[in-house]
Amino acid sequence: MASARISGHIVVYHPDGDRLRKHGYYIDPCNHRKGIYNLPEIAKEFCQELLTSHGEDVASLPAVSRDGMKEYLTDDQIRRVFKRAYADDESVTEEDTTKMTELSLDKVLTVGTGSSSLSSGCYCTVINQLMNQTEKPFTVVMDEFNCYYDHGHYFHMEYDEHVRMGVPPNRISIFKPFMDAMGLYPEESGVDITDKYATDSKKAVMKWGSIVVGTSESRAVKQSFTQSLEECAQKAQPLRDDEDGVHTVEVRRFDNTEVQHQLYNYEIIGIGKLRFDRGETSLNPEEVEYLRLVSGGSGQHLMNACMIPSS
Secondary structure (H helix, E strand, C coil): CHHHHHCCCEEEEECCHHHHCCCCCCCEECCCCCCCEECHHHHHHHHHHHHHHHHHHHHCCCCEEHHHHCCCCCHHHHHHHHHHHCCCCCCCCHHHHHHCCEECHHHHHHHHHCCHHHHHHHHHHHHHHHHCCCCCCEEEEECCHHHHHCCCCCCCCCCCCCCCCCCCHHHECCCHHHHHHHCCCCCCCCCCCCCCCCCCHHHHCCCCEEEEECCCCCCCCCHHHHHHHHHHHHHCCCCCCCCCCCCCCCCCCCCHHHHHHHHHHHHHHCCHHHCCCCCCCCCCHHHHHHHHHHHCCCHHHHHHHHHCCCC
């Protein structure tokens, strides 16, 4: 993510798939897009993150027209977006906003951060613009991607009258663009490839950019879901490495020796509690085994464990 941003990419970063698939506060049917559901509060959060990280970048891109907004917002919502965008500008009247034909992407995101009823439409509008522009490379980074393929955790009577089946992520507006672009629909998952709302990945793929996702075994996801997702991704790999498509890379866990060596590196660098313990941690076999256990052999989790100060 950092490398992409340094290289001039606009990056959407969603590292916590496990939280996003469960804790969206509440879910609402999208009145404008039949069969699609919104997570308004999470959409507000996404708008704020993108605005904070890339406000200047999106402001420099071509503005979105009223017609470009109609796929995700009703006519009344579009009117409200323009009105809210210039609410703090006394020189612009409400009548002036009705005559405007386009709005900059940063203003769309600003409106999305402050309105639960508009946030989902604003976010999807901006993501659609980013996926279909060629001025700046656009990269999406999503960790714990296998969490989205587990049983759904969002329920609504409009989707299932008996509220027994969760709404799958390819029916949730903020996840749908990325799920469609990946085009991974394993048989054993919460996403149904026969669903009429599933989009052809060839039509959904972005014009200049890519999606980088990672699966995690440190979350409560059924192993068969993760395995079926990985198998589906491997089948989708192109015949040659230089061709477009899904490319898979296996990142193995650290073994015992690698954990020990990594702790030595952390101590030399001076990370967390290793900075002043004079080798007490890295030279203690029991402490090393404890860190290996709590980290699960994952580099990021090992570093996080070393950040915790000694009691």
